[in-house]
Amino acid sequence: MTEVYMTFLSRTAYAKSKGWSRQYVGKLAQNGRLIETADGLVDVDATEQFLGITSDPSRRPASTSAQPSPISHVIEPVNPPESPSMVVGYQQSKARLALAQARLAETTLLETNKSLVEVAVVDAAAFAAGRMLRDLILSLPTQIAPELSGMSDPWEIEKYLVASLRRVLDDAASMTAADFDNAIHS
Numbered sequence: 001m002t003e004v005y006m007t008f009l010s011r012t013a014y015a016k017s018k019g020w021s022r023q024y025v026g027k028l029a030q031n032g033r034l035i036e037t038a039d040g041l042v043d044v045d046a047t048e049q050f051l052g053i054t055s056d057p058s059r060r061p062a063s064t065s066a067q068p069s070p071i072s073h074v075i076e077p078v079n080p081p082e083s084p085s086m087v088v089g090y091q092q093s094k095a096r097l098a099l100a101q102a103r104l105a106e107t108t109l110l111e112t113n114k115s116l117v118e119v120a121v122v123d124a125a126a127f128a129a130g131r132m133l134r135d136l137i138l139s140l141p142t143q144i145a146p147e148l149s150g151m152s153d154p155w156e157i158e159k160y161l162v163a164s165l166r167r168v169l170d171d172a173a174s175m176t177a178a179d180f181d182n183a184i185h186s
Helices: 011-018 022-030 044-054 090-112 119-149 154-185
Strands: none
Touching (some): 011 022, 119 154
């Protein structure tokens, strides 16, 4: 049977045992990385384990392993600031930051290359194009009514209507393409 000795020290004694300043230990407590009991004593074993999990691996001495050693028995602190499983590790935070920066750089590059446009610009251009097409088609009867009134052959009327409608739609397509190009690239 293995006996586990729990060590509880005051902040000052803990700082002296580690060779750290009292202020640094206070900073660890403020950042929630110091595990203390209800009466304010530092739980040395739990704090060491917690610091090992949450420390910056680039600041570890070369002699220590990057993998924390397995502990057979962990003593739960009375008032833990956060459980170690809820704390995001340094590598995970670094990876998230790198991913966010890469996505931002990609978005900026696409905007610079004009491959990506703002939704509001496209919506405004589409609305303007739809309104213009509607107005052109609704104005068609007043443009062709005088000429249609003089025609009596159904084949000639159909040919004239198709030609007029095609002309209006072709004009709308060319104007819409130019408007979209100006809206997107401006």
